[in-house]
Structures are given as C-alpha cells and as structure tokens.
Amino acid sequence: MTREGGGVLELLERIGSVVVPIAVALYAVLYIGIEQMYAVFGVNPQQVGVDQSVLLGRMTSTLVLLLLVAMPLLGVVVGVGWLIDKMTGGAASRLVRKLRERPWIAAALAALWCGATYWGVLRLFGDPDLFAMVVIAVGLGVLAFLIPFRLLRRKPIGRAGTKVIVGGMTGVGLGFLLILGLVEGAVDVQNSGQANELLNAVGFQDQWAVIKSAEDDKPLYDGRWMMLLGESDGTYVLYDCDKLETLRRPMETTNLGQIQLDPEREKGFTCGSLAQQDTP
Incomplete structure (x- = not known):
C-alpha cells in the first residue's frame, strides 16, 4: 500500500x-x-x-x-x-x-x-x-x-x-x-464583426455601441454601431465595421448609447459595406 x-x-x-x-x-x-x-x-x-x-x-x-x-x-x-x-x-x-x-x-x-x-x-x-x-x-x-x-x-x-x-x-x-x-x-x-470563443477566452471585448455627442446627445457617424475596443488616457478606441477604420475619440466629448455585448449577426454578414461604396 x-x-x-x-x-x-x-x-x-x-x-x-x-x-x-x-x-x-x-x-x-x-x-x-x-x-x-x-x-x-x-x-x-x-x-x-x-x-x-x-x-x-x-x-x-x-x-x-x-x-x-x-x-x-x-x-x-x-x-x-x-x-x-x-x-x-x-x-x-x-x-x-x-x-x-x-x-x-x-x-x-x-x-x-x-x-x-x-x-x-x-x-x-x-x-x-x-x-x-x-x-x-x-x-x-x-x-x-x-x-x-x-x-x-x-x-x-x-x-x-x-x-x-x-x-x-x-x-x-x-x-x-x-x-x-x-x-x-x-x-x-x-x-x-463577430468574435470567436478564443478571443472571448482571453478577454477580448466584443462590445458595440452607438456613439453620441456629449453636447446634445445626438448620434454620430449616422448612428452606426461601432465596436468599442477599449479606452485609455481619456480616449475611446473604436472600430468602424462599416468603413473598416479604427477611430479615437475623447471621452469628454463622447457618450455611449445602446451598448450591446456579442451582438447576433445575420447569416452572411460582413464588414466594409461603406468602404466598398467609397472605393472609386
């Protein structure tokens, strides 16, 4: 034994x-x-x-x-x-x-x-x-x-x-x-525009919001949903899925509205719809 x-x-x-x-x-x-x-x-x-x-x-x-x-x-x-x-x-x-x-x-x-x-x-x-x-x-x-x-x-x-x-x-x-x-x-x-389980496991935030002006609380960027990558030093870092661009906005002039986590996407959804329109 x-x-x-x-x-x-x-x-x-x-x-x-x-x-x-x-x-x-x-x-x-x-x-x-x-x-x-x-x-x-x-x-x-x-x-x-x-x-x-x-x-x-x-x-x-x-x-x-x-x-x-x-x-x-x-x-x-x-x-x-x-x-x-x-x-x-x-x-x-x-x-x-x-x-x-x-x-x-x-x-x-x-x-x-x-x-x-x-x-x-x-x-x-x-x-x-x-x-x-x-x-x-x-x-x-x-x-x-x-x-x-x-x-x-x-x-x-x-x-x-x-x-x-x-x-x-x-x-x-x-x-x-x-x-x-x-x-x-x-x-x-x-x-x-959608994160997988591996990214979620390491703490990636699949968080989306409508960006609004802090002055009058009106939606910016035509009210499109933007991914909130994070914030640091008084600045929001946002990803514009429609234009395939990463943006930075001061927190003092920005409000976040209609926040969603892991939003459901319709089948076949892809980013870049506005980016393709802007391409000559």
Whole structure:
C-alpha cells in the first residue's frame, strides 16, 4: 500500500513539475499574442487600456473554468495509468522506469519533443507541411537539444532542469499556436464583426455601441454601431465595421448609447459595406 501511494504521489509530483513551467511560459507568451491581436486594428494593448494586470483580471473566469476541466482530466490520466499498470502486472511501470534509466533514450525523446514545439513558431511565419515539420523537429532536436539533455541526465538536479526546460518549451510552442489563433480571430472580427470563443477566452471585448455627442446627445457617424475596443488616457478606441477604420475619440466629448455585448449577426454578414461604396 505504501509503495502504491508513493507511486501515485510521485506521479502527481512529476505532472506538477511539468505543468507549472508550461503554464508560466504560456502566460508569458500570451501578452505577445494580445499585442499581435490588437495590431490587426492598428493599435497596441496600452492604447485600449489592456496591461498585464487587466489581462489577468479578464482571464480570471477562464482560468477557473480551465482548472475545473483540468482537475478531472488529471484524475482520469492518473487513473488510466494505474489501471494499465495493474492490467499488465506492473510491466508498464517497469518499462517506463527502464526508459527513464536509459539516458540517451530519455534525452532523445525530450529533444524531439522540444524540436516539435517550434511548429507554432513556423506556423506563425508560414505553413509547413507535415514532412517539413518532421524534418525540422528531428533536426532541431538532434542538433540543439540532444547532447545538452544527455549531459543534464547525469545528475538529479540536471534531470529536474530537463523537466523545466521541456515544460517551458511546450508552453512557448503552445503560446505561438495561440498567437496564430488570436491573429486569425482578430482578422475574422475585422471582416465579420463577430468574435470567436478564443478571443472571448482571453478577454477580448466584443462590445458595440452607438456613439453620441456629449453636447446634445445626438448620434454620430449616422448612428452606426461601432465596436468599442477599449479606452485609455481619456480616449475611446473604436472600430468602424462599416468603413473598416479604427477611430479615437475623447471621452469628454463622447457618450455611449445602446451598448450591446456579442451582438447576433445575420447569416452572411460582413464588414466594409461603406468602404466598398467609397472605393472609386
């Protein structure tokens, strides 16, 4: 019983030692994705009032939901691993232990995984096919990571460092895939006027309003709906879906009327109707 309990606790400890670096690296890369997302509209996060603290505050509910999903999944992974080990009479755990004791095998697996994490970076700058990605992953793994990981396997502190590096590289790789998704989502908003679930998850405000003059409360811009990207330094940053333009207006001369969140769009709706009319 003690050996089984120790095994489960050891497994949880190993999972935690990998998950934490993944989460830290993923959050670190996330702000780069937010910058790229708002760059589609010609602004930066600071101009719409989004800094690290605001981003974390907007994502609190999303982080709670992820935690609620991750905990049962973690329990299922541990349970399945225990079940497989029991069904094989302990052979599965012995096989894993033997692989971990072979420094070249463990280093090679970690190196290939780190090489594969560059897929997100490559997707951001191009669209490599599967064969090219495999070649790049193997090449990077062998040339850049294999020997360092093999040397780190000599001491316990080096093996712990390998876990941190692999976890961090995994988080960075996932982060660049997230950046790609955020940029594509922002382009969809620019064209369709509607945000997807990924943008909502990172705190993007799909908020629309009719802009009015503060002097007489009369609608401006022909009463068209404008997306409120954010506000900072006494200025509203607005996106005109009809003209495909990003505008800035002083808050002191602007009233917001008829505010809507996540408005429903009719099928086939696209932005740029007035922009096409203005094109000679």
